[in-house]
């Protein structure tokens with residue numbers, strides 16, 4: 001379902017400044033260097049903020065899980081860039097052995113190539129997110145039509161294979177343009193980034209990657225790993241496979257529960273928070289039979 005789009009205060013300011021700059025440069029041509037400088041500086045910040053994965057200047061962006069008062073502290077494990085015939089089944093086996101659920105951000109073109117892997121992810125009870133059709137390095141540079149095509153074609157293939165179209169989108173490399181928020185709202189998707197990153201695609205040392213993920217790991221963290229293009233250890237094994245069991249041990253030892261991203265939108269009874277009456281969603285009334293969940297700040 002499409003969601004109404006409301007530009008952020010920063011986007012609104014940028015739009016007004018750009019229009020005002022053009023107008024004043026026309027009315028008072030002598031001042032054009034000043035206005036040009038201001039507009040260019042603003043656009044520099046605009047583009048730069050798209051390179052900061054957890055930034056909310058360009059639109060809603062879930063980078064940490066909301067924590068429910070009194071509920072177990074929780075974190076979310078996410079795997080990007082798959083599915084991959086070598087790594088994805090092995091990750092699924094490790095997660096199954098620990099009865100752990102995660103969210104897999106799949107690339108549409110790879111899902112089309114490996115449909116059985118997408119079905120296996122969904123069958124195992126994991127959530128599937130949209131990670132664009134081609135994971136193009138120039139994704140952040142695309143216009144609205146191309147962005148829509150990248151996302152909606154992935155929605156179609158993942159929805160068909162998993163039975164439910166994804167609710168979450170993660171931008172390739174976490175880099176996005178100021179146009180993405182508008183496109184995601186039209187398609188009814190939510191942007192999610194992360195709070196913990198191990199750089200498992202570039203660092204071949206599993207200990208270091210693990211240390212980055214677990215240092216200060218705590219309630220609300222969203223961890224990003226990769227089930228494709230993982231670095232390989234000296235034995236040639238993708239390091240995600242050797243570090244994942246230890247990572248799950250650490251999560252358990254710190255008393256953290258692992259949830260899928262979709263569970264953050266559910267209350268204790270399993271009902272979607274968005275489907276509840278406004279008074280319950282805003283905390284002015286309790287839901288039937290219990291305490292209300294905390295509403296994600298972007299909801």
Ligand SMILES: [Zn+2]
Pocket residue numbers: 080081131135171172173
């Ligand atoms: Zn990616």
